[in-house]
Amino acid sequence: MTLREVIVAILSGIVQGIVEWLPISSTGNLSLFLTVVGTEPELALQLALFLQAGTTLSATLYYRETIRDAVEAAPGWRPRTAFEGSNAETTFVVVACVVTGLVGVPLYLLLIDVARDLTGGAFIALIGVLLVVTGAIQQVTESVGLGDRSHPNLFDAIVVGALQGISILPGVSRSGATASALLFRGHDGTSAFRLSFLLSIPAGIGAGMLVLVDTGGVPTPTPSIALVALTTSAVVGYVAISALMRVVDAIEFSHVCFGLGALCIVGGGLTALA
Numbered sequence: 708m709t710l711r712e713v714i715v716a717i718l719s720g721i722v723q724g725i726v727e728w729l730p731i732s733s734t735g736n737l738s739l740f741l742t743v744v745g746t747e748p749e750l751a752l753q754l755a756l757f758l759q760a761g762t763t764l765s766a767t768l769y770y771r772e773t774i775r776d777a778v779e780a781a782p783g784w785r786p787r788t789a790f791e792g793s794n795a796e797t798t799f800v801v802v803a804c805v806v807t808g809l810v811g812v813p814l815y816l817l818l819i820d821v822a823r824d825l826t827g828g829a830f831i832a833l834i835g836v837l838l839v840v841t842g843a844i845q846q847v848t849e850s851v852g853l854g855d856r857s858h859p860n861l862f863d864a865i866v867v868g869a870l871q872g873i874s875i876l877p878g879v880s881r882s883g884a885t886a887s888a889l890l891f892r893g894h895d896g897t898s899a900f901r902l903s904f905l906l907s908i909p910a911g912i913g914a915g916m917l918v919l920v921d922t923g924g925v926p927t928p929t930p931s932i933a934l935v936a937l938t939t940s941a942v943v944g945y946v947a948i949s950a951l952m953r954v955v956d957a958i959e960f961s962h963v964c965f966g967l968g969a970l971c972i973v974g975g976g977l978t979a980l981a
Contacts, residue, residue: 708931715744716932719758720939727762727944728904728951732880734759735838752818753926756875756914757933761940763911766904769948773905795858799902802861803868804909810872815917818876832976837879838968844887859902863892867902871910881907897952904948 722740727733734755741751767774777797789798859867867885874881882903889899918926927933 708929712928712932713935715741716927716936717939719754720761720936720941721943723755723758723762723936723940724765724943724945725947727759727765727907727940728882728948729880732838732874732883733762734875734881735879750926753918753922754936756815757918757926758936758940759907759911760915761937762944763908763915764937764941765944765948766908766911768945770901770905770908773901774908790858790860792858795860796902796905799859799864799867800906800909802864803871803906804913806865806868807872807910808913810869811875811913812872812917814872814875815921832972835968835972837876839965839972840879840968842962842965842968844884847891859889859894863889863894866892867906871906875914881910900952 719737719741722737723733726736734752737755737758738748738751741754742748746754773796776793780793781797784794784797788794867888870884870888871881873879874884882900885903885906886899889902890896894902925933927936
């Protein structure tokens, strides 16, 4: 374990811990960072997905009381009241995760094959294009709201689950896409982000397992490097999610997506030409 590997692991954990909760792509931005420091595009994508396990721990700790209440209420769950009262959020998470798997796993397998054929510059430019798309979605949903919903329903779960599956693409923000869809459907900011962050827990576990199965092990030089990166992302992630939930209604993120996307496209093009 070299000093450079430790520094890259810590910085990777910091990036993941912060951007996982923002409506900008954690997979895209972490893949971008890892590509810039010399990681092959295919491995960069796998590492970015694997480090979601750290922020999964952050969300689990932050929402531990919500999770506990859901577990305690589980024996009383019935299909006819699946999307009513205390059952609504639990059913939403379960259904959305099933849809995420159906959409996300095939996309991951396709994306890994594509990533093998991309140069570093082309990969960065691809991230930029997808970030701009995320920004456009953000801007639309910031200006259009539908109704005032108190509980998610089946349609919410299917739509949000599909968007979360698509967000496996680098540059498409998981939290941005899912929270935006919920905002568009009429949920208030606090509820939209809470549902999005709760959904990140099984999604992060699934992403980590998918990478482990695909690679046959931890996609880092040593287990110690993985531990450093995961611990950093968990600690930073908990601090970040706490801060974000206090200011969730005061920040407009679409312009951030446009700015980062433009920089990635320009930077990726220059890198490809170099």
